[in-house]
Amino acid sequence: xxxxxxxxxxxTQINKEFYSAYLYLDxxxxxxxxxxxxxxxxxxxxxxxxxDHAMLFYQYLQNExxxxxxxxxxxxxxxxxxxxxxxxxxxxxxxxxTSLINDIYAAAYDVKDFRTMQFLDxxxxxxxxxxxxxxxxxxxxELFGSDPRSLYMLxxxxxxxxxxxxxxxx
Ligand code: FEO
Numbered sequence: 001x002x003x004x005x006x007x008x009x010x011x012t013q014i015n016k017e018f019y020s021a022y023l024y025l026d027x028x029x030x031x032x033x034x035x036x037x038x039x040x041x042x043x044x045x046x047x048x049x050x051x052d053h054a055m056l057f058y059q060y061l062q063n064e065x066x067x068x069x070x071x072x073x074x075x076x077x078x079x080x081x082x083x084x085x086x087x088x089x090x091x092x093x094x095x096x097x098t099s100l101i102n103d104i105y106a107a108a109y110d111v112k113d114f115r116t117m118q119f120l121d122x123x124x125x126x127x128x129x130x131x132x133x134x135x136x137x138x139x140x141x142e143l144f145g146s147d148p149r150s151l152y153m154l155x156x157x158x159x160x161x162x163x164x165x166x167x168x169x170x
Pocket of ligand 1: 017020049050053094097127130
């Protein structure tokens, strides 16, 4: 039987991941309106990945014969005054999600729930990658964002990002 706190945190994470998808869809929407389709694509792919994350938590609970309770997804509430604000909000959000994954991991560790820890290992690694990606984007924007030609090329680079299904299969 799964520990109640671990169960509750895993269930809440479904909502958090769907919110992440919603947030990145909002970022994509922002860049679409700006005419930066490459940035819009990059965040669209990110939104798809977040949806996958939500489904992995959902599937894990179902595989473990645990109840799933779906909650309302909050409205994306960030406002931006410039492109860099969006990128920084993305990094801040990923750092927050990392803290959530760490909290679940700590709760599972406390009750020796090794199966949940093993499941979460993939997310620990994934969060490292997502924070690196968000940081890289900020660095590139700092370097090239103020020059229109360089921004155009960065936009082209981000247009090349394609969605791939998660490597974790449950
Ligand atoms: Fe689901 Fe961006 O972490």
